[in-house]
Structures are given as structure tokens and as C-alpha cells.
Amino acid sequence: MVEPLQLQTAAWALTTALELSLFVQLLRRKLARIYPFFFAYLLSAILQSAGSAALYRDPNIDKLTFWKIAWGMQGLVVTIRALTLVELNRKVLSPYIGIWALGRRLLLGVAAVVIVYDLLLSKGQWQWLVMNGVRGLELAMAAVIVSMLLFARYYRIPVSPLQRALAVGLCLYSTFYVINYSLLEKVLRQYAVLWNFLGLFAFIASLLVWIGAVRRYTAVEEVRVPQTIPAELYGTISSEVNVRLILLNRQLMQLLHLENRGQ
């Protein structure tokens, strides 16, 4: 029977192989220039894998130094992932100036609320502050991705397949991290190796989603020129539309009420 630790080593090897494969494909498709932060994130993840392997092989390292280096690397990778997210949001929303101005404020607000809520759970202890800070950032990223996709859906803003894949991969990994860190590792500590393996599995799934999207990527995806109208025209029509919507809403409610009464 395969030991969980062997399974984890195999998953680690597979993760590194997939990371390298994605790295090469990003370079070959010239996407490293279009998504520089995503490229940097992948590079940092590869370096983190190498760094972790070196840490585990060092028998002289004490526990606290190990902890500091491991969480330092994790913090760096998460920060670059957050920058990747900013890059993704910019790519999707910034061609629409008005929407981007509104969306930026909304997404920042969502992220701030989630991070502050999570940090409040640390109760002032710095170890928890770092670990909960990373969790807060992960959850904030997932919340921002979902808000951005809902925002894009509401305004019918096209999201290219690659952007969609990046968003899905980032969101799935972040949510899994939060659930894993908050629930599984604490409640079922005896299965820590298994949960670590599942964490890697979530990342492997994200890598596969990204690799698939990068393979299917065509340069046409990025070409998009939105039409523009003067802000004054928007202001005038927008107010008129709102008045009509409110009136219609009232009439609809009135009619529905009458209809319900008649039944």
C-alpha cells in the first residue's frame, strides 16, 4: 500500500513538473509579457518548491528558523498572487473606464473587509497574525475574484477564456486553502499529511486549468475596443432610466399584488 508521505512526494514532483510545463508554455506563447505578475507568481511558486525541498533536507535547521523561512516564502508567494489578481482585474475591467473606477473601489472595499475580519481573529498574537493574515489575504482574493466575475457578468463585460481560467484557478486554490487551514487541519489534525496532500491536489487542479487555457490561448482574445459616450449623456439617460425603472417596479408590484389577490 502507498504511504501518505510517498503520495505527497509524488504530488510534489507532479506539481513541480506541471509548474515547469506552464512556465515554458507561458514563454512560448509570449504570455509572460502580457501577464507579468502571473508569470512572476509561477516563478515564485517554483522557487518556493525548491526552497522547501532544501529546508526539509537541512538537518541542522531549528524549528523557529524553519517556521520563519517557510512562512516568509509563503507570504511572498501570496503577495505576488495578490498582485496577479490586481493584474487580472485590470485586464478585465480597465478598458471600461467608468466601470473600472467603480469596480476598483468596490473590490478594494470587499478585500479590506475580509482581511480586517480575519485579522481580528488573531487576538493580537503575532504568530497568528502572520498565519491568519495569509488566510485573510487568500479569502480576500477569492472574494475579489468572485465579485469581479459577478460584476463582469452584470455589466456583460467579456472575460476571455484565459482570464476566466486564471480566475477559476486562483479562486479554487484560495478557497481550498481557507477551508483546509480553518477547518480540516484543526479539527482533524491526525490526518495532517493527507490534508497537505489535498492542498497540493487543489494546486495541481489549478495548474491543469491554467495549462489547458494557455494551450488554447489565441492572440484574438486580447483585442477589444469598447465604444464610448460622453459622461453627460450617460448622466442624463441614466437618471431617466432610473425613474422609469422605479415606476415600472411599482407597477409590476401593484399588478402582482392584484394578481395574487385574484387567485
Add this chain to the structure above:
Amino acid sequence: MSLPVIFLVLFAILLVVLLSWALRPPAREPRPALDVFEALRQSRHSSRMSHILQALEPDDTEFLRSSGHAALMQTIRRQRRAIALSYLQQLQDEFEMLLEISRLLAVMSPEVMAMEELERWKLSLRQTAPS
């Protein structure tokens, strides 16, 4: 495990559900931009509201019962209710068309008014809630 942490986990699960919903293709294809101004000029169904309300009033057909035509009254009421339902659908379509117009305008505008957009989000949510 504390309640705030449970909230975090539930929020993470909710995010996954919302993610899958957000990735679904929209129920309706967006109208081309050129239709926007044309659509705004179209006649409004809402202007016929008073006639529909009048037709739905029981008093409007009550005289048929008193003159011994109860069956006819029932038929007319049924027909009028069917018309009202069709009219309701037209109002709903008009509402959705206006929302579509407002979305297109916001996308095309270099400045967006947060309060007006918020008002529309609320109205949009209110309309999708019962259906």
C-alpha cells in the same frame, strides 16, 4: 472551533457556489449597442397600466352577474386575467430592457455614478427575487 471561524468557512463555500454561478453563460444574449437609443424611443407598455387595472377590478364585470350572465362574467374575467398576465410579461420585458440599456450606457461611459448604479442593482435584485 469558534463561530467566527465557522463563518469564514461558510463564506469560502459560498464563494465557490457564487463562482460557479458567475461562470454560467447569461440567460439572454446582450443587445447590440446600436439598439440602445432606438429601444429608448419605443412606446412604453407602462402607459396602458390604468386600462389593465380597470379591467381587473371586479366591479367592472359585476353587472353581468346581476343581469343573470354569471357564466359570461367568469369567462370575461378569465380572459382579462390572461391579458393582464401577458401585460405583466410585457412590463417585465420593458424592465429588463431598461436594465440592459443602463448596463450598456455604464460600460460605454467614462464616468459612472455609484449611487445610481447601486439603485439599479437593488431594483434588479428585487425583480429577480420573486421569479
